[in-house]
Amino acid sequence: MSAISTSSSAGDAARTPERPKRRSFLRLLLRNRLAGLGLVVLAAIVAIAILAPILPLADPNATAPANRLLPPLSEGHLLGTDELGRDLLSRLVWGTRLSLFMGVAATLVAALLGSTIGLVAGYFGGRLDNALMRSIDMLMAFPYILLALAIVAVLGPGLLNALYAVAIVNIPFFARNIRGVTVGLSHKDFVEAARLSGMGHGRILVSEVLPNVMPVIVITMSTTVGWMILETAGLSFLGLGSQPPQADLGSILGEGRKVMLTAPHVTTIAGITIFLLVMSINLVGDGVRDALDPRLSAGALARPAPVTRIARAKNADDAAPPEGSPALAVRRLSTRFEVGERIYRAVNDVSFTIRRGECLGLVGESGSGKSVTALSLLGLVPSPPGVIRAGRVWREGEDVLSLSREKLRALRGGRVSYIFQDPLTTLHPLFTVGDQLVEAIRAHRPASHAEAWTQAVALLDRVRIPAAADRAEALPHELSGGMRQRVAIAMALANEPDLIIADEPTTALDVTVQAQILALLDELRRESGLALLFITHDFGVVSQLCDRVAVMYAGKIVEEGPTQAVLEAPAHPYTRLLIACVPILGSGKRALDAIPGLPPAVDRLPDGCAFAPRCPRATAACKEGEIPPVSVADRRSARCLYAGEVMRAATEGSAA
Amino acid sequence: MNASTAPILETSGLGKTFGGGRTLLGARKPQVHAVRDVTLAVAPGETLGVVGESGCGKSTLARMLVGLVPPTSGTIALDGQALTDAAKAGPRAFGRTIQYVFQDPTSALNPRKTIRQILEAPLIHLIEADAPARERRVAELMDIVSLRPEFLERYPHEFSGGQAQRIGIARALAAEPRIVVLDEPVSALDVSVQAQVLNLLSDLRTRLGLTYLFISHDLAVVEAIAERVAVMYFGRVVETGPVDEVFRAPRHPYTRLLLSSAPAIGARAEASDAPQAELPDPTRPPPGCAFAGRCPNVRDDCRTAPPPLVPMGRGRAAACLHPLPAEGADGPA
Numbered sequence: 001m002s003a004i005s006t007s008s009s010a011g012d013a014a015r016t017p018e019r020p021k022r023r024s025f026l027r028l029l030l031r032n033r034l035a036g037l038g039l040v041v042l043a044a045i046v047a048i049a050i051l052a053p054i055l056p057l058a059d060p061n062a063t064a065p066a067n068r069l070l071p072p073l074s075e076g077h078l079l080g081t082d083e084l085g086r087d088l089l090s091r092l093v094w095g096t097r098l099s100l101f102m103g104v105a106a107t108l109v110a111a112l113l114g115s116t117i118g119l120v121a122g123y124f125g126g127r128l129d130n131a132l133m134r135s136i137d138m139l140m141a142f143p144y145i146l147l148a149l150a151i152v153a154v155l156g157p158g159l160l161n162a163l164y165a166v167a168i169v170n171i172p173f174f175a176r177n178i179r180g181v182t183v184g185l186s187h188k189d190f191v192e193a194a195r196l197s198g199m200g201h202g203r204i205l206v207s208e209v210l211p212n213v214m215p216v217i218v219i220t221m222s223t224t225v226g227w228m229i230l231e232t233a234g235l236s237f238l239g240l241g242s243q244p245p246q247a248d249l250g251s252i253l254g255e256g257r258k259v260m261l262t263a264p265h266v267t268t269i270a271g272i273t274i275f276l277l278v279m280s281i282n283l284v285g286d287g288v289r290d291a292l293d294p295r296l297s298a299g300a301l302a303r304p305a306p307v308t309r310i311a312r313a314k315n316a317d318d319a320a321p322p323e324g325s326p327a328l329a330v331r332r333l334s335t336r337f338e339v340g341e342r343i344y345r346a347v348n349d350v351s352f353t354i355r356r357g358e359c360l361g362l363v364g365e366s367g368s369g370k371s372v373t374a375l376s377l378l379g380l381v382p383s384p385p386g387v388i389r390a391g392r393v394w395r396e397g398e399d400v401l402s403l404s405r406e407k408l409r410a411l412r413g414g415r416v417s418y419i420f421q422d423p424l425t426t427l428h429p430l431f432t433v434g435d436q437l438v439e440a441i442r443a444h445r446p447a448s449h450a451e452a453w454t455q456a457v458a459l460l461d462r463v464r465i466p467a468a469a470d471r472a473e474a475l476p477h478e479l480s481g482g483m484r485q486r487v488a489i490a491m492a493l494a495n496e497p498d499l500i501i502a503d504e505p506t507t508a509l510d511v512t513v514q515a516q517i518l519a520l521l522d523e524l525r526r527e528s529g530l531a532l533l534f535i536t537h538d539f540g541v542v543s544q545l546c547d548r549v550a551v552m553y554a555g556k557i558v559e560e561g562p563t564q565a566v567l568e569a570p571a572h573p574y575t576r577l578l579i580a581c582v583p584i585l586g587s588g589k590r591a592l593d594a595i596p597g598l599p600p601a602v603d604r605l606p607d608g609c610a611f612a613p614r615c616p617r618a619t620a621a622c623k624e625g626e627i628p629p630v631s632v633a634d635r636r637s638a639r640c641l642y643a644g645e646v647m648r649a650a651t652e653g654s655a656a
Numbered sequence: 657m658n659a660s661t662a663p664i665l666e667t668s669g670l671g672k673t674f675g676g677g678r679t680l681l682g683a684r685k686p687q688v689h690a691v692r693d694v695t696l697a698v699a700p701g702e703t704l705g706v707v708g709e710s711g712c713g714k715s716t717l718a719r720m721l722v723g724l725v726p727p728t729s730g731t732i733a734l735d736g737q738a739l740t741d742a743a744k745a746g747p748r749a750f751g752r753t754i755q756y757v758f759q760d761p762t763s764a765l766n767p768r769k770t771i772r773q774i775l776e777a778p779l780i781h782l783i784e785a786d787a788p789a790r791e792r793r794v795a796e797l798m799d800i801v802s803l804r805p806e807f808l809e810r811y812p813h814e815f816s817g818g819q820a821q822r823i824g825i826a827r828a829l830a831a832e833p834r835i836v837v838l839d840e841p842v843s844a845l846d847v848s849v850q851a852q853v854l855n856l857l858s859d860l861r862t863r864l865g866l867t868y869l870f871i872s873h874d875l876a877v878v879e880a881i882a883e884r885v886a887v888m889y890f891g892r893v894v895e896t897g898p899v900d901e902v903f904r905a906p907r908h909p910y911t912r913l914l915l916s917s918a919p920a921i922g923a924r925a926e927a928s929d930a931p932q933a934e935l936p937d938p939t940r941p942p943p944g945c946a947f948a949g950r951c952p953n954v955r956d957d958c959r960t961a962p963p964p965l966v967p968m969g970r971g972r973a974a975a976c977l978h979p980l981p982a983e984g985a986d987g988p989a
Contacts, residue, residue: 189758189764190763190765190766190767192724192758192764193758193764193765193827194766194777195724196722196755196756196828197777197778197781197782197827197830198751198777198778198780198781198782198831199777199781200781203781208766208769211766211768212766212767212768365846365847365849366817481710510709510710510873511709511873511914511917511918512913512914513709514919515916515917518919537846538847538919539921540918540919540920540921541919543921544920567921579921581848581850581851582851582876582921583851583874583877583880584921585876585879585903585915585918586904587879587880588879588880588900589879589880589882589883589899590880591855591858592851592854592855593851594848594854595851595852596852598816598818598819598849599848
C-alpha cells in the first residue's frame with residue numbers, strides 16, 4: 001500500500017485489503033542479488049566456523065618447527081603453515097570462529113547498551129536526553145581506535161577486554177540512531193493513547209515503543225557487525241586482543257606480518273578471509289536494511305518513471321477527437337495499480353468534458369479514484385505500479401497520452417497546471433517563494449532572472465497577497481497556510497494556463513481561509529477564462545464554485561451534470577445519500593442519514609454496480625453486467641438502472 | 657443544559673503556556689500562550705461542542721482535561737473534586753473518569769498490536785480486571801461499536817478509517833469513563849462514514865449516560881451532536897451558549913465570521929473577510945482583543961485590554977465589548 005503513497009489518494013485507491021499477503025522477508029532479501037551472494041558466502045563461512053570442532057582439522061596450536069612456513073598445497077597442509085609450523089587452514093577456521101564470535105558478541109553488547117540509552121533519551125527528552133546525548137557526543141569526539149586503545153590500556157590486553165572496548169566504541173552509533181527514531185515515536189498518538197490506558201513509562205517503552213524501534217535496531221546491528229569484526233581484528237593485530245596461542249583473524253595477520261617478505265601466503269590468506277567475511281556480512285546487512293524498509297517491502301524498489309506507463313489496447317471507438325474545442329475531454333480512461341498479482345482498478349472507464357472557462361467539480365470519498373483521475377490526465381501517476389490501461393485525454397485535437405515526453409513536460413505546469421492539497425509539501429522549504437516562482441516561469445520560457453522576478457511579484461499581487469514585493473522574499477514556513485496556498489495558486493498561474501487542476505486545494509485550510517481561497521479561485525477563473533477541474537469531497541464547496549459536477553464511486557463517474565440540477569434532484573442513489581449524510585448548518589440537533597457499509601476495495605470490485613451492496617434500491621439486475629451511463633437530461637447522465645425514478649422521487653420529495 | 661445540576665466537569669481560569677524560560681546565555685525564549693483563562697462547566701449527560709480554527713487552543717484544552725498536558729495555571733474539577741494534585745500523576749489518575757478519542761484513528765493505534773491487545777490495555781492498567789472479565793468486556797466493547805468479534809485478532813492496518821475510529825472509541829469506553837473528550841473524531845473520515853460514527857456516538861451517549869466534550873472545526877457537525885457550544889479564538893473562549901441560539905444569532909463577530917465562512921450547498925463563494933486577515937503572532941499577542949485586527953466592528957477600547965467573557969442572558973456569554981445585536985444574525989455590522 002505504501003508503495004503508491006507518493007500521492008495520498010493513490011494510496012487510498014489501493015485501500016488496505018483485508019489480510020494482505022506480506023512478502024516473505026527471505027524472498028525480499030534474495031531479490032537483491034548481491035545480498036543473496038553475500039548470504040551464501042556468509043552461510044558457508046558461519047557453517048565452517050560452527051563445525052570447526054568436528055571438522056577433520058589439525059590442532060591449530062600444535063607447533064612443528066620442522067615444517068615452518070610451508071607454502072600452500074603442501075602435503076598435509078592445504079594452506080601451508082606459519083612460522084611455528086602450525087597448520088594454517090586449521091588456524092584460519094578457528095580464527096574465523098573466534099572473530100565471528102567476537103564481532104557478534106560486541107554487536108549484541110553495543111546494541112543492548114546503545115539502544116537502551118537511545119530509547120530512554122528519546123522517550124523522556126529534556127534534561128535526561130541532554131545529559132545522555134552529550135556524554136555520547138564526548139565518546140564520539142575521540143578517534144575510535146584511540147579510544148579502544150585507551151580502554152584496553154586501562155583494562156589490560158586480552159580477548160574480553162578488546163570485546164568491551166569495541167562494544168563501548170560502538171555504543172554511540174546505536175544510541176544516536178535509536179534516539180532519533182524514538183523521539184519521533186514518543187510523540188505519536190498511540191503512545192499517548194497508552195498513557196491514557198493507564199500504562200506507566202517503563203511499560204510503554206518496552207511494549208509500545210520498542211517493537212516499533214526493533215527494525216532499526218536490527219538494521220543498525222546488521223550494518224555494524226562487519227565493522228566490529230574489523231575493529232577487534234585491528235586490536236588483535238596490534239597484539240592487544242587475543243593472546244597467543246589463541247588467535248583470531250587479526251592476530252594471524254599480525255603474526256604473518258613479521259614474515260611477510262619470505263612467506264607472503266600467511267598474510268594474504270588471512271587478509272582474503274577477513275575480506276570475504278566482512279564483505280559478505282556487509283552485503284547481507286545492506287540487503288536486510290532494504291528488506292526491512294517498509295517502502296521497499298511493498299514492492300517498489302524502482303524510482304517512479306517520469307511518465308505513467310501507458311499500455312492501451314487499440315480501441316476504435318475512443319480514437320476520434322471530440323467535437324468543438326473543449327479545454328479537456330477525457331474518454332474512457334482506465335488507470336490501474338498493478339502490484340504483483342493484485343490489480344487495483346483505481347479509475348474505470350471515466351469520461352468527462354470540460355469546456356473552456358468551465359469549472360467541473362469531481363466529488364468522491366477517499367479511494368474513489370478522483371485524485372488518480374487527475375494525475376492520469378498528464379501521466380503523473382507513479383509507475384510502477386500505476387498503468388494507464390485505456391482511454392484518451394483530448395486537448396486541442398491531440399491525445400495528451402500519446403504526446404512525446406518533451407511535449408508532455410512542456411504542458412505540465414505550462415498550459416495545464418496543478419494545485420495540491422498541502423502547499424507546505426509542494427513548496428521547497430529552503431528557497432524563497434519568489435525564487436520558486438522564478439523557477440516555474442523560467443522552466444517554460446526564456447526570461448532573465450530580473451524579468452522573471454518582476455513577473456513573480458506581479459503574480460503574487462494577482463493572488464491578492466498584500467505587500468507582494470516583500471512577501472516574495474519569504475520562505476514558505478514564514479507564511480500562513482492560506483498565504484502558502486495563494487503562492488501555490490500563483491505558481492499554477494505562472495505560465496498562463498487555460499486549465500488548472502486543483503486537488504482538494506482547501507481541505508487543509510480553516511473555514512475562514514477556505515472561503516477566501518474559494519473566492520479568489522472564482523474571481524481568477526472569471527477574470528481570465530480559465531477552465532478548472534476542482535477535486536473535493538465537499539458538496540458545499542462544489543456548489544459554491546462549480547458549474548458542473550461529476551460524482552465518483554469506486555473508480556467510476558456514477559453521475560454527472562450541472563451542479564444545481566444534480567444537487568436538487570440527484571439521479572444516482574449514491575449522490576442522493578452522500579448529500580443527505582452531510583450535516584447542514586442550521587438544521588439543528590438530529591441523527592444523520594448514514595450510508596450503511598463501506599466502499600468496496602478496488603482490487604475486488606463486485607459485478608454490476610459497485611454501489612449495489614449499500615443501495616436501498618438495488619435489485620438483482622444491479623448486480624450483474626456493466627451498468628452504462630444513461631442520459632437523464634440535457635448534458636446529464638447517471639450510471640443507474642433506475643436513474644429516472646430516483647430523480648423523479650427526489651423532485652417530488654423536495655416539492656412536498 | 658440544566659443549571660440546577662452540579663457540573664461533572666469544571667475548569668476555572670485554565671491556562672497553558674508553551675516555551676518560555678531562558679537559554680544558557682540568559683536570553684528569553686519565546687513563549688506561546690496556547691490556552692488562556694478558560695472557565696467552562698459541563699453538566700452530566702450534556703454534550704459541549706468546542707469550535708475554533710487551527711491554533712485556537714482547542715486541542716491543548718482537550719489534552720489538559722485528560723491529563724496529557726499539565727496546565728500552567730487554573731484548575732480542573734471532575735465531579736466537584738479538584739484535580740490539581742492528581743494532574744501531576746498524569747493520565748492514570750484521570751483515566752477511569754475521563755477518556756479521550758483521537759483525531760487520526762490509525763495513528764492512535766499501535767501498528768504492532770492486535771485489536772485485542774489494544775482494547776485490553778485499559779482493562780489491565782486502569783481497572784485491573786482479571787482474564788475472564790477482560791474477555792467478556794472486550795467482546796462487549798466490540799458489540800457496542802458494532803464490529804465483528806473476529807476482528808480482535810487483527811492488526812490496525814487492516815482496518816479502514818471508520819473502523820479504526822470505532823476501535824478508538826471502544827478503547828476510550830473500556831474502563832467505563834463518565835466523560836469522553838472527542839478531539840475532532842470525524843474530521844479524518846469520509847462523509848459517508850462520518851455520519852455513521854456521529855450516529856454511533858449519539859447512540860452511545862444515550863445508552864451509557866455519557867458526557868461529551870466534542871471538539872471540531874466543523875460547525876455543522878457540532879450543531880448536529882451538541883447542546884451547548886464554546887467558540888474559541890486565539891486561546892480564549894469568545895462565546896458560549898446553547899448551540900441553536902449561538903448559531904442563529906451570534907453575539908461575537910468572530911462567531912458570525914465562522915458561520916458565514918462555512919461552505920453550504922446553494923451558496924456562491926464570497927470572502928467574508930479581508931484577504932490579509934490572519935491570526936496574530938502567538939509569541940507576541942496583542943494587548944487587547946485578539947480578533948480586533950479582523951473585526952469589522954472594532955473600536956479604540958477593543959485594543960486596550962482583552963474583553964472578559966460576560967453573561968448575555970439565557971445561558972449565553974460573549975467576550976466582546978461591542979457585541980452584535982441579540983436577535984438576527986444580519987444585524988448592522
